[in-house]
Amino acid sequence: MKTKLTQKIIVTLSKREFINKFLTLFETYPKNFRHKYDNFGLYAYRYATPQSCQYKPDFINIGDYIQSLAAKQYLPTTQTPILVDRDNIANYDGQNIDLIANAWYWIHNNNIKFSDKINPLLVAVHLNNLYAIPDETIKYLKEHEPIGCRDYTTRNFLMLKGIKAYFSSCLTTTLDFKYKIPDSERNNTIIFCDYEIDEASENKIDNKLKNILAKYKDCNIEHTKHSYPINMNSEECFKEAENLLRKYSKAKLVITSRIHCALPCLALGTPVILVLKHYDTFRYNGIFQLLNVIGINKHKHFVYKICKDSKGLVTNPTKYKAFANRLKQIVKGFME
Numbered sequence: 001m002k003t004k005l006t007q008k009i010i011v012t013l014s015k016r017e018f019i020n021k022f023l024t025l026f027e028t029y030p031k032n033f034r035h036k037y038d039n040f041g042l043y044a045y046r047y048a049t050p051q052s053c054q055y056k057p058d059f060i061n062i063g064d065y066i067q068s069l070a071a072k073q074y075l076p077t078t079q080t081p082i083l084v085d086r087d088n089i090a091n092y093d094g095q096n097i098d099l100i101a102n103a104w105y106w107i108h109n110n111n112i113k114f115s116d117k118i119n120p121l122l123v124a125v126h127l128n129n130l131y132a133i134p135d136e137t138i139k140y141l142k143e144h145e146p147i148g149c150r151d152y153t154t155r156n157f158l159m160l161k162g163i164k165a166y167f168s169s170c171l172t173t174t175l176d177f178k179y180k181i182p183d184s185e186r187n188n189t190i191i192f193c194d195y196e197i198d199e200a201s202e203n204k205i206d207n208k209l210k211n212i213l214a215k216y217k218d219c220n221i222e223h224t225k226h227s228y229p230i231n232m233n234s235e236e237c238f239k240e241a242e243n244l245l246r247k248y249s250k251a252k253l254v255i256t257s258r259i260h261c262a263l264p265c266l267a268l269g270t271p272v273i274l275v276l277k278h279y280d281t282f283r284y285n286g287i288f289q290l291l292n293v294i295g296i297n298k299h300k301h302f303v304y305k306i307c308k309d310s311k312g313l314v315t316n317p318t319k320y321k322a323f324a325n326r327l328k329q330i331v332k333g334f335m336e
Contacts, residue, residue: 011130014156015281023156028146028164029326033334036119041097042081043068044234046088059227063260064104065234065241067124070171070264071100073178074331083234089114100331101125102150102171104283107133113140121334123148123327124171126283130157138163148330152286167286168330169323172260175267177328179245183269186250190216193224193256195275204302205275208294209255212273215312219252226258253314259283262291267324271314273306290320 013019045064047057064086075081084092086103092115102124105111112134114120122144127133130153141147141163148168149155158165190213197206224244228237248254248261249268256262257275265272276284276295292306292314307315 007131007133010157010160013160014130014153015285016156017285019156020152020285023152023159024167026159027155027166029166030146030148030330030333033121033336034119034144035098035334035336037096037098039095039097040075040079040081041084041099041118042072042075043086043099043101043103044083045237046085046234047230057230059230060232060237061260062226062228062237062241062244063258065237066175066245066260066264067102067170067172069179069238069241069245070175071102071331073175074100074335084118087111089118091115092118098334100171100334104128104150107137112136120144121331123330124150124168125154126150127154127157128282130154130282133157148327150287151283153282155286167323168327169290169320170259170263170287171327171331172263173267173290173320173324174328174331175245175264176269176324177267179249179264180268181249186252186270187220188218189220189222189247189251190253190255191222191224191247191251193254193258193261194226195255195257196223204304205277205294205296208304209273209275212306212312212314216253222247222251224261226261259287263287263320266290266316266320269316271316273314276303290317290323292316 047060082094082097087110089111090113091110096117099118099120101120101122104126106128113136125147138161146164146166147158149165150170152167155165155167197209245264248265248270251270254265254270254272262272262274273292273294276293279298281298293303295303297303307317309315
């Protein structure tokens with residue numbers, strides 16, 4: 001009972017904004033790397049397999065594969081990466097591999113810790129079910145500290161548990177490593193990814209978006225989505241993820257409700273607005289601060305935080321660059 005209460009207090013503190021700046025003073029960054037093997041792994045997401053954990057999605061989130069492509073950029077091009085099921089990492093029994101372990105994790109019986117055959121670089125990590133993290137997982141993370149965290153909530157939780165950690169932001173902010181194109185190749189397209197303006201609505205979000213779009217004359221509108229049929233195989237998913245990145249890299253503006261559309265656009269140099277109808281404290285704490293945002297925050301207040309140039313066109317904040325540059329150094333250090 002006491003342990004559960006302590007865990008609840010730690011999780012509650014981890015979500016508090018006042019603690020973000022305080023714990024930033026005590027972050028620890030990696031100095032030594034544990035690159036061990038000549039084989040490399042890459043996450044696949046086998047949603048429909050029996051090994052999957054308690055959550056049972058009925059669609060594939062292609063953003064997961066965009067995260068894997070962010071890791072794949074750093075792997076040698078001379079060999080095909082070995083695919084690893086993110087939701088079954090404790091039971092991996094293939095070749096010994098090094099793995100850039102950037103992902104959203106739900107801790108359950110099949111991934112309380114990594115298989116002994118996986119040497120992970122734990123970076124850009126998000127732990128979702130903090131209330132249920134067992135001691136065995138805490139011990140494993142302690143052995144692999146410092147942990148790079150995608151959000152402040154995860155970082156705060158780990159640091160309050162006595163684990164060295166730091167806010168890394170998301171590895172997709174480094175996708176320029178492979179996927180960024182010259183601005184001269186951009187087209188005149190505005191992409192809406194999993195968001196559509198309701199022309200009949202008078203809500204604040206859509207009204208602000210209409211005002212912004214008034215500055216964009218004669219642009220084409222294209223709609224994309226990140227939800228795909230559950231029966232797609234990994235090869236098809238990686239191919240579609242790359243197709244989406246190419247679209248985003250060429251767009252004039254992207255408006256999206258998906259963080260793994262918005263964060264890659266930062267790296268690609270594509271102006272992007274993240275639309276948040278409901279602020280997710282677990283996932284967005286830290287990421288929120290790197291992006292243009294229109295929406296409703298966790299206090300149910302309207303948020304409008306948009307950077308613009310002298311012509312009134314959207315530009316991206318640059319705060320993400322410091323985190324992205326550090327991420328590149330860390331991952332390259334691991335690979336070398």
